Amino acid sequence: MEFFDLVGIPISFPLLLLLFLSSILFSRIAEKIKLRLPPGPPRWPIVGNLLQLGPLPHRDMARFSSAYGPLVYLRLGAVHAVTTDDPGVIREILLRQDDVFASRPRTLAAVRLAYGCGDVALAPLGPHWKRMRRTCMEHLLTTKRLDSFSGHRASEVRHLVRDVASVEGAVDLREVLGGFSMNNVTRMLLGKRFFGPELAGPAEAAEFMRLTHELFSLLGMIYLGDYLPLWRWFDPFGCEKKMREVEKKIDEFHQNIIDEHRAAGNGESREDMDFVDVLLSLPGEDGNEHMDDVDIKALMQDMIAAATDTSSVTNEWAMTEMIKNPRVLEKVQEELDRVVGRDRLLQEADLGRLTYLRCVVRETFRMHPAGPFIIPHESTRATKVMGYDIPARTRVFINTHALGRNTGVWGDADIDEFQPERHLLSAEDEGEQQRVEISHGPDFKILPFSAGKRKCPGGPLGVVMVLMALATLCHCFDWSPPEGVRREEIETEEVYGMTMPKAKPLMAVARPRLAPHLYQ
Numbered sequence: 001m002e003f004f005d006l007v008g009i010p011i012s013f014p015l016l017l018l019l020f021l022s023s024i025l026f027s028r029i030a031e032k033i034k035l036r037l038p039p040g041p042p043r044w045p046i047v048g049n050l051l052q053l054g055p056l057p058h059r060d061m062a063r064f065s066s067a068y069g070p071l072v073y074l075r076l077g078a079v080h081a082v083t084t085d086d087p088g089v090i091r092e093i094l095l096r097q098d099d100v101f102a103s104r105p106r107t108l109a110a111v112r113l114a115y116g117c118g119d120v121a122l123a124p125l126g127p128h129w130k131r132m133r134r135t136c137m138e139h140l141l142t143t144k145r146l147d148s149f150s151g152h153r154a155s156e157v158r159h160l161v162r163d164v165a166s167v168e169g170a171v172d173l174r175e176v177l178g179g180f181s182m183n184n185v186t187r188m189l190l191g192k193r194f195f196g197p198e199l200a201g202p203a204e205a206a207e208f209m210r211l212t213h214e215l216f217s218l219l220g221m222i223y224l225g226d227y228l229p230l231w232r233w234f235d236p237f238g239c240e241k242k243m244r245e246v247e248k249k250i251d252e253f254h255q256n257i258i259d260e261h262r263a264a265g266n267g268e269s270r271e272d273m274d275f276v277d278v279l280l281s282l283p284g285e286d287g288n289e290h291m292d293d294v295d296i297k298a299l300m301q302d303m304i305a306a307a308t309d310t311s312s313v314t315n316e317w318a319m320t321e322m323i324k325n326p327r328v329l330e331k332v333q334e335e336l337d338r339v340v341g342r343d344r345l346l347q348e349a350d351l352g353r354l355t356y357l358r359c360v361v362r363e364t365f366r367m368h369p370a371g372p373f374i375i376p377h378e379s380t381r382a383t384k385v386m387g388y389d390i391p392a393r394t395r396v397f398i399n400t401h402a403l404g405r406n407t408g409v410w411g412d413a414d415i416d417e418f419q420p421e422r423h424l425l426s427a428e429d430e431g432e433q434q435r436v437e438i439s440h441g442p443d444f445k446i447l448p449f450s451a452g453k454r455k456c457p458g459g460p461l462g463v464v465m466v467l468m469a470l471a472t473l474c475h476c477f478d479w480s481p482p483e484g485v486r487r488e489e490i491e492t493e494e495v496y497g498m499t500m501p502k503a504k505p506l507m508a509v510a511r512p513r514l515a516p517h518l519y520q
């Protein structure tokens with residue numbers, strides 16, 4: 001006996017299909033009559049525009065922006081979405097309507113892998129996010145605390161120089177730059193280095209790195225289950241299973257670190273506290289003596305995820321462009337020789353005077369922003385942008401990759417060329433030649449750390465880590481492609497994810513250019 005016979009409705013499959021399709025049609029007509037949505041590509045029933053997004057969705061969305069204008073509407077399955085690569089629209093969303101757009105979507109990866117969206121970066125707007133962000137700003141990322149780690153950063157610079165100098169043949173720059181960022185972060189966060197000699201233990205380091213990469217890849221993925229609820233019933237590629245496995249392992253890892261810190265008796269206020277010590281010493285909510293372990297783990301995870309890949313991916317792209325463009329590398333080296341000289345290593349105090357290198361970093365962010373989109377925002381209520389209706393809970397994809405290649409912003413002659421001088425000129429125009437700022441300016445032409453309520457709270461530290469690594473590598477070494485590879489053959493294809501690394505790791509040959517004692 002059939003189900004419909006049971007309920008007494010004589011119904012056939014074609015009739016069911018007809019009813020289903022007409023309900024979609026009616027709902028779309030009703031939506032159109034009610035709302036004046038921004039223009040966008042035609043969409044399919046049920047899946048909307050999902051099938052028009054390939055492995056590099058930022059490039060697909062850039063094409064939509066060129067075809068349909070500065071604000072594009074997309075329907076991703078059941079979800080309203082907009083995308084933009086236009087400075088005016090971005091300013092409207094991130095500054096003028098910051099209150100409306102400062103939330104985050106509750107994606108499955110964020111729920112599973114960020115403690116139920118209980119961290120800072122993926123938490124929806126609300127009192128929990130506010131409290132966690134305040135903890136970050138007032139206790140972890142303060143100028144005073146970050147200054148207290150400058151000794152660690154100087155020691156990591158010396159390790160970096162020795163690690164590169166010890167390689168015979170081509171250096172895997174992804175590996176050394178990844179180790180530099182990770183060690184800086186783990187020293188600050190956990191009080192130990194993971195890579196290089198005198199490390200935390202090779203097995204622990206390898207496991208930590210593997211887990212971190214899995215976390216990034218799952219968080220960056222466009223998971224169809226977030227857009228098509230039916231997909232979750234089948235989960236054909238086992239994504240949710242993978243998320244649960246990674247969630248469990250990462251949680252164990254964080255818990256071990258907390259337990260180790262507790263067992264060591266840390267938690268008392270001291271000058272040389274690492275971030276975990278600081279978090280263990282803070283009072284909890286509602287009069288609790290200590291902060292909840294889940295909140296501590298969520299914050300630890302954010303610091304690792306937000307700080308490591310962003311800076312190492314940026315550094316690898318900057319080195320790629322400098323090795324492809326020897327003219328730029330020479331100008332950076334001339335500046336370093338002038339500011340630092342050739343008989344000592346660079347110090348943090350030198351960074352403010354490296355005007356040309358700062359332009360190199362800005363240009364790197366223009367062409368290769370750390371992530372292709374800033375972390376997706378979500379509207380908390382219905383609003384209007386450029387006269388168009390934006391429904392509540394619309395997902396916002398700000399396409400920083402396309403912003404840097406927007407010919408309306410940068411002119412169309414040379415957007416694919418790496419030209420740091422373009423930032424020098426604009427700084428001169430504004431009479432600020434002394435110091436080139438790496439964050440966004442009032443023109444919103446680049447957006448490395450975003451803007452408004454959700455802007456990156458670690459921007460100043462990120463800039464220091466990027467400049468220190470690049471300045472050191474360029475000051476201490478001359479760089480060329482591996483034997484048999486011409487500069488123009490170094491590929492610049494990217495991979496999509498939460499961050500946007502080069503598809504293949506950068507390999508290059510380093511030749512010391514300073515006095516031998518500086519490499520010991």
Ligand code: HEM
Pocket residue numbers: 120121122133136302303306307310311314370371374375376447448449450451453454455456457458459461462463466
């Ligand atoms: C080159 C290095 C870095 C880059 C390019 C970068 C970029 C970004 C961007 C684009 C966002 C998204 C902002 C938005 O959604 O509007 C973000 C958020 C965030 N970043 Fe960074 N970041 C870097 C380094 C760091 C560091 C060193 C830390 C901390 C140690 C950090 C902590 C965070 C946190 C906690 C958020 C989430 C903020 C929120 O949602 O309220 N970042 N970052």
